[in-house]
Amino acid sequence: MILIRAALPxxxxxxxxSVGAQAxxxxxxxxxxxxxxxxxxxxxxxxxxxxxxxxxDGSSYRFPQWRWSFSHWRELVPTVEVSxxxxxxxxxxxxxxxxxxxxxxxxxxxxxxMTWADSLVANYTDGIVVLHRGRIVYERYFGAxxxxxxxxxxxxxxxxxxxxxxxxxxxxxxxxxxxxxxYIPELKDSGFGDATVAQVLDMxxxxxxxxxxxxxSPSMNAYRAATGFDARATPEQAGPGSIYEFLPTIKKQGxxxxxxxxxxxxxxxxxxxxxxxxxxxxxxxxxxxxxxKLGAEKDAFLQVDTNGTALVGxxxxxxxxxxxxxxxxxxxxxxxxxxxxxxxxxxDEITHGGNRxxxxxxxxxTLSGWSYKDQWWVSHDDHGVYMARGIHGQAIYVDPAAEMVxxxxxSHPLAGNVNLDPLSLPAYRAIAERLMAQ
Amino acid sequence: MILIRAALPxxxxxxxxSVGAQAxxxxxxxxxxxxxxxxxxxxxxxxxxxxxxxxxDGSSYRFPQWRWSFSHWRELVPTVEVSxxxxxxxxxxxxxxxxxxxxxxxxxxxxxxMTWADSLVANYTDGIVVLHRGRIVYERYFGAxxxxxxxxxxxxxxxxxxxxxxxxxxxxxxxxxxxxxxYIPELKDSGFGDATVAQVLDMxxxxxxxxxxxxxSPSMNAYRAATGFDARATPEQAGPGSIYEFLPTIKKQGxxxxxxxxxxxxxxxxxxxxxxxxxxxxxxxxxxxxxxKLGAEKDAFLQVDTNGTALVGxxxxxxxxxxxxxxxxxxxxxxxxxxxxxxxxxxDEITHGGNRxxxxxxxxxTLSGWSYKDQWWVSHDDHGVYMARGIHGQAIYVDPAAEMVxxxxxSHPLAGNVNLDPLSLPAYRAIAERLMAQ
Numbered sequence: 001m002i003l004i005r006a007a008l009p010x011x012x013x014x015x016x017x018s019v020g021a022q023a024x025x026x027x028x029x030x031x032x033x034x035x036x037x038x039x040x041x042x043x044x045x046x047x048x049x050x051x052x053x054x055x056x057d058g059s060s061y062r063f064p065q066w067r068w069s070f071s072h073w074r075e076l077v078p079t080v081e082v083s084x085x086x087x088x089x090x091x092x093x094x095x096x097x098x099x100x101x102x103x104x105x106x107x108x109x110x111x112x113x114m115t116w117a118d119s120l121v122a123n124y125t126d127g128i129v130v131l132h133r134g135r136i137v138y139e140r141y142f143g144a145x146x147x148x149x150x151x152x153x154x155x156x157x158x159x160x161x162x163x164x165x166x167x168x169x170x171x172x173x174x175x176x177x178x179x180x181x182x183y184i185p186e187l188k189d190s191g192f193g194d195a196t197v198a199q200v201l202d203m204x205x206x207x208x209x210x211x212x213x214x215x216x217s218p219s220m221n222a223y224r225a226a227t228g229f230d231a232r233a234t235p236e237q238a239g240p241g242s243i244y245e246f247l248p249t250i251k252k253q254g255x256x257x258x259x260x261x262x263x264x265x266x267x268x269x270x271x272x273x274x275x276x277x278x279x280x281x282x283x284x285x286x287x288x289x290x291x292x293k294l295g296a297e298k299d300a301f302l303q304v305d306t307n308g309t310a311l312v313g314x315x316x317x318x319x320x321x322x323x324x325x326x327x328x329x330x331x332x333x334x335x336x337x338x339x340x341x342x343x344x345x346x347x348d349e350i351t352h353g354g355n356r357x358x359x360x361x362x363x364x365x366t367l368s369g370w371s372y373k374d375q376w377w378v379s380h381d382d383h384g385v386y387m388a389r390g391i392h393g394q395a396i397y398v399d400p401a402a403e404m405v406x407x408x409x410x411s412h413p414l415a416g417n418v419n420l421d422p423l424s425l426p427a428y429r430a431i432a433e434r435l436m437a438q
Numbered sequence: 439m440i441l442i443r444a445a446l447p448x449x450x451x452x453x454x455x456s457v458g459a460q461a462x463x464x465x466x467x468x469x470x471x472x473x474x475x476x477x478x479x480x481x482x483x484x485x486x487x488x489x490x491x492x493x494x495d496g497s498s499y500r501f502p503q504w505r506w507s508f509s510h511w512r513e514l515v516p517t518v519e520v521s522x523x524x525x526x527x528x529x530x531x532x533x534x535x536x537x538x539x540x541x542x543x544x545x546x547x548x549x550x551x552m553t554w555a556d557s558l559v560a561n562y563t564d565g566i567v568v569l570h571r572g573r574i575v576y577e578r579y580f581g582a583x584x585x586x587x588x589x590x591x592x593x594x595x596x597x598x599x600x601x602x603x604x605x606x607x608x609x610x611x612x613x614x615x616x617x618x619x620x621y622i623p624e625l626k627d628s629g630f631g632d633a634t635v636a637q638v639l640d641m642x643x644x645x646x647x648x649x650x651x652x653x654x655s656p657s658m659n660a661y662r663a664a665t666g667f668d669a670r671a672t673p674e675q676a677g678p679g680s681i682y683e684f685l686p687t688i689k690k691q692g693x694x695x696x697x698x699x700x701x702x703x704x705x706x707x708x709x710x711x712x713x714x715x716x717x718x719x720x721x722x723x724x725x726x727x728x729x730x731k732l733g734a735e736k737d738a739f740l741q742v743d744t745n746g747t748a749l750v751g752x753x754x755x756x757x758x759x760x761x762x763x764x765x766x767x768x769x770x771x772x773x774x775x776x777x778x779x780x781x782x783x784x785x786d787e788i789t790h791g792g793n794r795x796x797x798x799x800x801x802x803x804t805l806s807g808w809s810y811k812d813q814w815w816v817s818h819d820d821h822g823v824y825m826a827r828g829i830h831g832q833a834i835y836v837d838p839a840a841e842m843v844x845x846x847x848x849s850h851p852l853a854g855n856v857n858l859d860p861l862s863l864p865a866y867r868a869i870a871e872r873l874m875a876q
Contacts, residue, residue: 045713046682046745054744055516075518075742078493083586148521244484275483299737304513306492307484 029413031124034064036144041068056231067411070392071126071144073152073317074301077228080310082300082318083287090295090337092321097137097435100130105430108366108422119427123393123420124412126151127320131405132435134328136321143411150301150317151409154390157302157316158267160326161282162201162375164289165270166346169197174277176201180269183276186244191252192269199256200266200273201374202354206254211263213391213415222246223265228305229314242307243268259361260354260372267313267375274312283310294329295337296322314390320407327388327396327405346374351386351400353378366421383432391415395424402432467851469562472502474582479506494669505849508830509564509582511590511755512739515666518748520738520756521725528733528775530759535575535873538568543868546804546860557865561831561858562850564589565758569766569843570873574759581849588739588755589847592828595740595754596705598764599720600639600813602727603708604784607635612715614639618707621714624682629690630707637694638704638711639812640792644692649701651829651853660684661703666743667752680745681706697799698792698810705751705813712750721748732767733775734760752828758845765826765834765843784812789824789838791816804859821870829853833862840870 032038040051053065055076060069069076101117120128126145130138145151168174174183176198181188183197191207192200199205210217222239224230226246240246247265271282278285283302291300300322303315325336330350334342354373364370371378379385383401388394393410395417406428412420470476478489491503493514498507507514539555558566564583568576583589606612612621614636619626621635629645630638637643648655660677662668664684678684685703709720716723721740729738738760741753767774771782792811802808809816817823821839826832831848833855844866850858 042746045710045719046680046747052745056744072746074512074739075516075746077516078513079517080513086586148524242484272483281483301512306494307490308480308510308513309484 029064031121034067034124034413035142036064036068036071039064039067041065041144042072058231061230063411063413066392067124067126068144070152070409070411071149073150073303073315077303079301079317080281080283080304080308082283082291082302082316084294084296084299085287085292087292088295089297090325092131092134092136092325094136094139095132096139097130097132100138100431100434103427103430103434105426108426114423114427116427116431119423123423124410125393126409126411128406128408129320129324130431131324131328133403134332136324137435138431139321141320145320145409147321148298148319150298150319151394152390153316153318153323153388153394153409154314154392155264155267156323156388156390156394156396157311158264158270158313158375159388159396160286160290160316161267161270161274161312163330163342163346163350164282164285165197165201165274166349166374167289167342168274168277170343170346174273180273183273184269186248187269190248191250192247194252195256197273200269202260202358203262203266203372203375204257204260204355204358205263205266206252206256206259207261207263207265208251208253209263209265211261219250222249226305227311227314228303229311242305243309243311244272244307247272258358260358262362262372264313268311270375271310271312281310282312290326290341291322293337293339293341294322294325296325298322320409323388323396323407324405327398327407330386330396331398331400331403331405350374350376351378351384353380353386356380364418366418366425383429385428389417391417393417393420393424397428399428399432402436404432404435406431467502469559472505472562472851473580474502474506474509477502477505479503479582480510496669499668501849501851504830505562505564506582508590508847508849509587511588511741511753515741517739517753517755518719518721518742518746519725520721520729520740520754522732522734522737523725523730525730526733527735528763530569530572530574530763532574532577533570534577535568535570538576538869538872541865541868541872543864546864552861552865554865554869557861561861562848563831564847564849566844566846567758567762568869569762571841572766572770574762575873576869577759579758583758583847585759586736586757588736588757590828590832591754591756591761591826591847592752592830592832593702593705594761594826594828594832594834595749596702596708596751596813597826597834598724598728598754599705599708599712599750601768601780601784601788602720602723603635603639603712604787604812605727605780606712606715608781608784612711618711621711622707624686625707625710628686629688630685632690633694635711638707640698640796641700641704641810641813642695642698642793642796643701643704644690644694644697645699645701645703646689646691647701647703649699657688660687664743665749665752666741667749680743681747681749682710682745685710696796698796700800700810702751706749708813709748709750719748720750728764728779729760731775731777731779732760732763734763736760758847761826761834761845762843765836765845768824768834769836769838769841769843788812788814789816789822791818791824794818802856804856804863821867823866827855829855831855831858831862835866837866837870840874842870842873844869 103116104113127141181193195205209219226240274282298319300318302310329336354371359371377387388396393412395408397406541554542551565579619631633643647657664678712720736757738756740748772780792809797809815825826834831850833846835844
């Protein structure tokens, strides 16, 4: 909480030096110098050896290579399609607001005012779209991403499946207060066994698992090897070889229900619960309940582990405008494209937010006063803002008061959004205020 | 040539015992007993251990597992999209011919007459569509494949890229008579170096490479490990680790231009040539020149190797109807969906066929009198039939005289189409004659 009152440069320096192996240097490079097209990554037949990006040697998840990888994920790993089905595209009308580039804001923690346009570059943005009252008022793509391309959404994925699980609860198909092991006996002796479905959805489970993106958490490293996100050193590498083999190994540590700690395996359990009560894969359910109904432009996809289980906590890849459509559906209370996609009561539950006292334990210096509910981040601010958030700057930002939805893809050198929030959150607020002022 | 005159059961027995490691037993099982849905492959969360299919342990390319794998290829390996673009689908009208199921034919080599419907089961068909004068007169899907699904087309892929290369030649962008090393200096000291572009397209290169799908060819095994089609035992496994590292290792053996020998690396060189003269990946070119113009229903995709190079000889995955659209475009002389997609002269060159004397060296007992041109198989029969053919029964069959195109996906237990032709080729001819008789 003290950090965000410090000057921004000092904040960035502290954060960037604290992330260890993934930090490219003590301070991030000029984003313009890491443009993947300018750097020539993966261009040529074959690309030169020093311009190759591979999953097998880990270079695909290394900066600045991931400025290319995040827009080419299916070329690196096995994936499963989220079908949009045969229905027509729900076209978004366009009403470009050329004045937005010059909107200025003061970064969180102080510092010099910055323009919206400059903030996009500074935050390693790959694509951004702003909807106002459902119309596109701003849309830009950078580097390796085009409007027609897919980009990995990382933990923005969680909010899609959290919304589906909450809908299943509203329909009486899943009991929020039931123990997880009622649905998934395989988790009986794990830390998840005696947690409730609601605690898993709100990440107030007490687990011996440390979420860290810098290689310093053995539990996280074992998890990423199990999911296939990190290449295994050898096929025989010790440890669980799939998501559903890994989850039962997580032990309980503490008491459920009192502290929010952000741990992606909770989201895998959400996916597993969806599978058990629907008798379908979570990806099929995402297609049937969401992607085919949004009028999405394009099929999406998720990465799968060696057993074909999708990484429902981290691996949705989609067109940016389809993320915006999902955000707009949420903003409109669940009715979109001529039908109810999510019950209004579910949207109300999410926007009402989670336990703010529990959230404090999550230690998010840039999210003072927020909470976490059904895999969504809820601000409790005067605009009623809530977000889906993914590492390296992926976001869906819903501002009900401003009738605004922002979707963003990015490839920031640092994983934690704490590194981007000082620029992005005030920038989004400034855009909202400009749109409200018109 | 003697074989095809033998009784069919004996033929099948000889062929199935000759394929070694990949043969499931001395005689193929009843196809109905290998239905992947009935067998429960990859069903459940997670699937039971004995119902798992994985690329990493080789089970995805094992019978009967591949009856599932061939319809789920992207869930097993990295892939790259072939975009259909934003234009409307070229809808195929439907005029179901219920009489076709009862059409009978005598299998090649004799034996009891068989119905068309029975032949589909006996040939492990996953999907089949028959177009007559451009309209769907017959369409069926079996096992793990649905109309909306993708299936691997194996070497049918070659005919797409062969047609593109022939088009580049017609446009003067690629010289059929130039040496390969003029475009690809990396191949100067390989068997391809002094071959002409046309010889590569027609597979009359003389190479120390034996195409075999049964594990008994060291050159083929090294090739498949390089492409990533077969999982490598360890990341450090000896041998080239990518397609473009492997191709230069193939030595010359004999004289180019006189003998046809079916060797997939020729097709990889075709792809490399396309890349060099267009400065784009062959997959981008396939999208721009074909997939966006056919009015395809669906994006397609190809598998990529560790360097991101697509397997242009074997890995197109598509909807079956889109294969039929491509065949129909060929049948119509290159004009389709309101535009010229391939110059008429290119279609004429392909349908005129290749060197029949050279073809004899290929030793295809079921294809007497055929030839190979620009990566297509040409029958020189009285109907002017030509085909795209892929292992395990993938096919596009164009019968100009009958104004008929058949596209088929299958998952036969044996790789070589020699095992399917005795049933499929007479069956296609019988359907053609029925359609002509109406």
